[in-house]
Amino acid sequence: MAAMDRIPEDVARIKISDLAGQEHALGATWATKPAVLAFVRHFG
Amino acid sequence: MAQLRREVDKIHAYGAELVVIGNGNLQFANAFRNDLKLETPLYVDTTRASYRALGMKRGMVRTLGSLRMWANVLRARSKGFRQQHGVQGDAWQLGGVLVVLPDGRVPYRYISAVAGDHPSVNKILDALESAP
Numbered sequence: 001m002a003a004m005d006r007i008p009e010d011v012a013r014i015k016i017s018d019l020a021g022q023e024h025a026l027g028a029t030w031a032t033k034p035a036v037l038a039f040v041r042h043f044g
Numbered sequence: 045m046a047q048l049r050r051e052v053d054k055i056h057a058y059g060a061e062l063v064v065i066g067n068g069n070l071q072f073a074n075a076f077r078n079d080l081k082l083e084t085p086l087y088v089d090t091t092r093a094s095y096r097a098l099g100m101k102r103g104m105v106r107t108l109g110s111l112r113m114w115a116n117v118l119r120a121r122s123k124g125f126r127q128q129h130g131v132q133g134d135a136w137q138l139g140g141v142l143v144v145l146p147d148g149r150v151p152y153r154y155i156s157a158v159a160g161d162h163p164s165v166n167k168i169l170d171a172l173e174s175a176p
Contacts, residue, residue: 006150007150029146030144030148031146034061034143035061035174040064042133
């Protein structure tokens with residue numbers, strides 16, 4: 001995926017969990033405002 | 045991550061949010077949030093499906109086997125950064141940063157090539173400023 005491509009819908013639907021264990025669609029993180037998504041290697 | 049966290053006010057000034065996604069479990073994520081006093085949204089993807097789908101790299105050689113990685117380790121240590129509790133998540137998974145607009149367009153994408161490989165925060169902020 002190059003810059004300025006669009007995130008495919010199936011990728012936007014991937015489930016991630018908040019800290020309470022509630023599932024959200026990945027796409028919800030940018031649905032209402034631009035998001036800087038920082039994928040970290042690991043915690044710790 | 046630390047550099048991005050320091051610039052969160054600038055990210056907010058562009059009407060955007062810093063969202064952190066990790067691959068460890070919820071217990072590790074909560075500890076991470078508490079240790080860093082993180083106030084930005086934090087999520088976990090324990091299956092790493094989003095990492096794979098967005099092209100993040102993974103591998104032992106990328107994580108341990110490059111001189112550039114060891115240079116990154118020395119640089120981080122010289123600035124005082126230490127892993128607080130060891131590796132909490134997939135030790136071989138690398139990360140990256142994407143700027144994503146509400147319509148799904150990606151004006152900026154950085155995929156880490158080795159451990160310690162981080163994008164320029166200025167380039168991230170430039171992408172936010174230039175976003176249509």
